[in-house]
Amino acid sequence: MATGELRIPHKPRLPDGLTLRDARDDDAEGLIDLIGGVFAEYPGCILDVDGELPELRCIATSFQRWGGRFWVVLREGRVIGCVGFTPSAASPGEGIELRKLYVDKTARKMGLGSALCDLVEGAARSLDKKFVELWSDTRFENAHALYARRGYTKGPETRDLHDKSASVEYYFRLDLRP
Template sequence: MTGSDIIPKPAGAITHLALRPARNADGDGVSDLIASVFAQYPGCVFDRAGEFPELDAIADDFRASHGRMWVVEDRDGRILGCFGVKYDPETREAELHKVYLDQSCRGQGVAQRLLAKALTWLG
């Protein structure tokens, strides 16, 4: 995919979300998203340096694992969702990673579209 996909929204939802491949520069935005999701759960502490060092070069990390990472962003470029797929060509197994959605995007079918994107990419 070279551009971004526009994700249609139901009435009352955020009016514009774009799905695009992640770039290494997205690490801070993805970090902010994950931290906000962790903050919704008591006792869940986000430690980027200790647990998520791959966010410093997130696109390269997924490519190195024969995978891809995508982000969902709003009209202002704020990352509101992310997900990745890592693929093992020897076993032909894939695993979803880093599946996070901002609370404002939940219940609107965005996660279903993310999964559909992963399945399409896997072929």
């Protein structure tokens, strides 16, 4: 899906002073700083861009190639939040996968994470999808609480990423009402 083809019925309401836009490949440095900062909050969580997350160097191109979309939130020109989606790997015609929801610690508790979830869930509805799914590192407990408040159900599945951080992820799913 090319950027611009998907029309979101309404943009989520963001806190004052923040700007939402489609990500560009030249957002790489800001995304790496944001995600690296979030990872640094958790002991043993390592950001290995070139070895494990090379898509951060060309985020717009990667998500377009994968059939999805990616957004960034800026404050005074600095990336302080991000989120994207791709088709569900298991059921691409039925759902989408929320990917890479990160919010800078200075921008939390302002409703930004929820606004970014609104954005992806709105995209799913615009695409007539039945569900939004995601995987989240077991260490990201604040994110899990956000997903629970939004109605996501934590499934029994986990997956081991076999990465430098020894990450294990929980599965979450939100069934959308017609």
